[in-house]
Amino acid sequence: MPVRAMSQDAVSANQYVPQSFEARHRVRWEEAGLHKAKGPASGKPKYYVLDMFPYPSGSGLHVGHALGYVGTDIVSRKKRMEGFDVLHPMGWDAFGLPAEQYAIQTGRHPRSTTDENTANFRRQLQNIGLSYDWSREIDTSHASYYKHTQKLFKVLYEQGLAYRAEVPVWWCEELKTVLANEEVINGRSERGNYPCVRRPLKQWMLKITAYADRLLADLELLDWPESIKVQQREWIGRSEGASVRFRLEAGGEVEVYTTRPDTLWGATFMVLAPEHPLVAQLTTPAQRAAVEAYALAAKSKSELERTELAKDKTGVATGAYALNPLLDPNDPRARIPIWIADYVLWGYGTGAIMAVPGHDERDFEFAQKFGLAVREVVRPPQGTKGLADGECFSGEGTALHSGPLDGLTTSAAKAKAIELLVAQGCGAKKVTYKLRDWLFSRQRYWGEPFPLIHLEDGTVVLLPDDALPVLLPDMDDFKPSQDGSAPLARAKEWVETRDPRTGATARRDTDTMPGWAGSCWYWLRFMDTANTAQPFSAEAETYWGPVDLYVGGASHAVMHLLYARFWHKVFYDAGLVHTKEPFQKLFNQGMVTAYAYEDATGRLVASDEVETKGEAWVRKGTGEPLQQIVTKMAKSLKNVVNPDDIIAEYGCDTFRLYEMFMGPLADSKPWNTRDIPGCRRFLERLWRVCVDEKSTDSVRPNLLTATTGELQGESLQLERSLAKALVRVEESFTHFNFNVAIAAFMSFVNDATKAPQAVTRSQAQRLLAALSPFAPHIAEELWQRLGADGLCAAQAWPKPDMRYAVDDEIDLPVQVNGKLRATPKAPKDADKAGLEAVARAAVAAHLEGKEILKVVIVPGRLVNFVIKG
């Protein structure tokens, strides 16, 4: 429903019709090169504002995606007005599974669908009036880009960080590809939610674990949300402990990892992961059948089953025994049974643990279930429950029943235990990480080919830079083969090649890089997109790096941000970049949610099948009552809102304002189309403050000439109002709560609406300049109508005049016993005595005949009388 009926005469030259000028001003900005990043020659300080670039999906952008983009656009525009050389680019993370899945279903080449999708994204972004430097647009799936991705992979390879290994990998039968650990959730693919199984396959791996410590430590250098840092720390999962070698009674030994070496005297059994290679050797004949059955069952269990059944421990004894290395072999406590159980993970530590049921919840549960011994070796602090109360105590306390450790605190006991282990030659201090090396190959078509060849003798040879890019061969069938080999294996002519240096016959690698590869360095490419010879020049990197502000969703907390940091650090070591970290400040925009509706059974009902009935919502036709809920925007819920539709109806500036007016950028908040007209009305009021719609003048006459002399009367009042608004606008940039800035603009315009003839030309100019990052088109249009010099978007950022930001008189809240009783006027800078006098007079009735115990006076704030009774 349009805001107003657009009859022919309504579209007069003097009404606010954004569609009539928004596109025109975009052309003017473009022609002025306003959004072009100039680079080192600009002579200006730089500012690099980056959005997490999108995967160009077929469904296009919705209003939630636009949130962060509008936010960074406002920052970029303001920074330019403040005299910075701003780099604010956009591009496409265009390799990836969905395009390929779509290609398999429809037979359309991913190249053409990707091009269509990026064209649509670009059109949508431009429609929002975002001030990207489009001359720097990149597409990770173009050879001109992935040529450099291949070069940078070589850097990793040359640093010894890329290797091939036969590893058990997640295989997704439906997608016919391997997936990285983090792409599999509870045994199902993150994308598509298909079941996955573990399978051994020879794969490319990147040694991210070599950087674990630095990835952890350098988080301290970053201005990032604490929650993201926490997630990264947990993902890296550093723990300090000890490796301990237990001798086997039957010969040989098993190494375990523990973070509690101080509890060694409390180890009453040992548990190996079912996949542990020693299991087969050490199992006694009597137990062999049971152990093999258990191991087989564990293997076929999905990760989901293994975790869902977490509460119920399972396991089988192997019949073998190990000897505690720090106890006398004749001590009956030294001999402990070895079990296998799937609560011990083969992928972490050594895949074997010493179980201390007295002081580890999981071991305790296992011991309870299988009737194994429990021994107390840590006394809990006073008042904490422990084994004496029938509970497991896993905290820190004092060692007991532990020979030489007795009486030591947990931390001292740990150190002592390690000392003893080292002295005995059966253990050492050890640091362990949850982070694993990164599985870096996929059996897919739509990704970067590896820049290397395999010789007949199995040697891997990197291709020289002049042999790059290794182009993706043109294919029309992208299906993976039944045996799991990659589609590229079918491009026989492509696969069979020669070593460019020796001419020896060779085969290309038929795997491609994962979807993350392109985004592991794209912020560097943006610095120097015209460079065809190198990924980026040292000169460009020195000037632009690091990214000053990086904005995107919190969903990339771990994977993208960890991978990107890893590559950046490798480049740092290789001397390619001058900063240790790529993204100095990170900001997560909140999620835009939307209303959805569910019926009595909790089933979702599409928004277009819902209508309001009084205060309630009902299903169209049937009148069945529905419940309104707030969820994420999703196609399946039919509650997705497309920015194109909003812009067509209300104009781009209204759309931008509403996106920001909803709430602070970081918050998650519901989209409510009903609220949009409020932002549109604000712009119309602003328009009428500047333009008399009934006349044919381009602006009101009072705005045509500069006011001279002291401001008086309404003009002075408006000056105060403007100064206050500008203060709030300025403050909104520290927390990205632009909703407050917009509210401040509204307040000023409301004031100005009451006396439009009192607005001075200077006030109008400062207002428009300050508004222009938020609503750039109307600001530019009115600027032009004012006949002011240059582009509004190129003006210096207006600073508030603090002389006008405070009123001469304040409303002084006067409380009696903390309750507000009056708010008389008081001079702004009255002293305590003056304030008390004003206050006493104002609440004389309340003080009558009462004993005043205390008077609290906060200058500029309030007065509080504390009275008796």
Add this chain to the structure above:
RNA sequence: GAGGGAAUGGCGGAACAGGCAGACGCAUCGGACUUAAAAUCCGAAGCCGCAAGGCAUGGGGGUUCGAUCCCCCCUUCCCUCACCA
């Protein structure tokens, strides 16, 4: 289970980070303009109460002259990780 974040009118949200709770906007109601409506403008409005006044920032306690803000306990919601020895 662990960690992180949050809870303020009918709704989205403000509030110098201890000092007038509810800015700004939506929805609502009244008035002006209009033949009428839309649009616009002016105004009302947290809740209870005719009023005086009382009650109010998820619930309960505490510190303070004064608490949305600080401390303790509890409830609910969102996000992340989830047997990591």
